Amino acid sequence: MATGMFSQMNLNNFRSSKGGNYIKPGRYVARLLSAKGIERRGGETAFVAEFEVLETDSAENHPVGDRPSYFIKLSDAAFPETAKGNIADCMRAMIACRERCEGGDIGDDIDDVEISDDMAELITSDEQPMAGTVMGILATNIVTRKGHDFTKVSFFVPENAEELFA
Numbered sequence: 001m002a003t004g005m006f007s008q009m010n011l012n013n014f015r016s017s018k019g020g021n022y023i024k025p026g027r028y029v030a031r032l033l034s035a036k037g038i039e040r041r042g043g044e045t046a047f048v049a050e051f052e053v054l055e056t057d058s059a060e061n062h063p064v065g066d067r068p069s070y071f072i073k074l075s076d077a078a079f080p081e082t083a084k085g086n087i088a089d090c091m092r093a094m095i096a097c098r099e100r101c102e103g104g105d106i107g108d109d110i111d112d113v114e115i116s117d118d119m120a121e122l123i124t125s126d127e128q129p130m131a132g133t134v135m136g137i138l139a140t141n142i143v144t145r146k147g148h149d150f151t152k153v154s155f156f157v158p159e160n161a162e163e164l165f166a
Contacts, residue, residue, distance in 0.1 A: 023051075023068045025151060026058025028137040029158045032094060033067070035131075037124045045074045047087045047124070049094075054134065054164055070137075070153055086153070091115050091123055093155030094130040100157050101134050101165035110155065134161040 030051035038046050049070040053062045062068050070090060072083050092113040099106045123130050136156035144150050158164070 021066070021068050023070055023137060023139045023151060023153050024058070024061035025139045025141050026056060026061045028053050028058070028062060028139075029055040029160070029164065030068075030135055030137055031164070032130055032133045032135055034128055035091075035094065035123050043075060047072045047074065047090075049090055051135070051137070087120075088115050090155060091120055093135055093157070094123060094133055095119070097135045097155075097157050097161055098130055098133045100161040101132075103162055106157065110157065132165065134158060134164045136161075 028051075030053050033050040033052055035047070035049045038048055040046065047070075051068055051070070053064055053066045053068065056062055056064055056066075072086050072090075074080070074083055074087075089110065092110045092115050095113050095115065096106055096110045136158040137153060138156060139151050139153045142150050142152050
């Protein structure tokens with residue numbers, strides 16, 4: 001049995017994000033792996049939610065088993081209020097989807113879910129209470145006023161969340 005630095009890391013249980021594998025256009029059902037706030041070099045801050053694709057209609061973009069990330073830059077964001085709204089919507093979806101995963105009878109409108117600062121801190125904490133939650137992701141390309149492609153990501157509660165969560 002090995003006794004070096006890697007002897008108890010269980011590296012087989014981990015996968016690389018493959019360097020910036022961001023959510024591409026398509027409709028997905030995915031398992032949330034983690035949600036965190038990060039601080040990068042130079043003081044940049046961002047929100048990152050990492051997923052594993054369970055079902056897809058766009059296998060060319062994200063096949064089943066792929067691990068895309070939802071990345072929202074907070075510092076220096078061109079539209080800080082929009083960035084905060086996108087993070088809040090993702091967290092609302094986590095809460096609503098988790099409730100469905102656990103057999104709760106919820107509506108399909110995630111806008112009705114309350115999200116407090118304390119809840120946001122808990123969601124992104126080392127505890128990772130939302131990890132394992134099955135969520136729906138809809139990503140579409142839009143063209144900005146300046147003619148740049150932008151992937152708009154929204155979330156929904158999948159019908160089969162409870163079944164896939166088990």
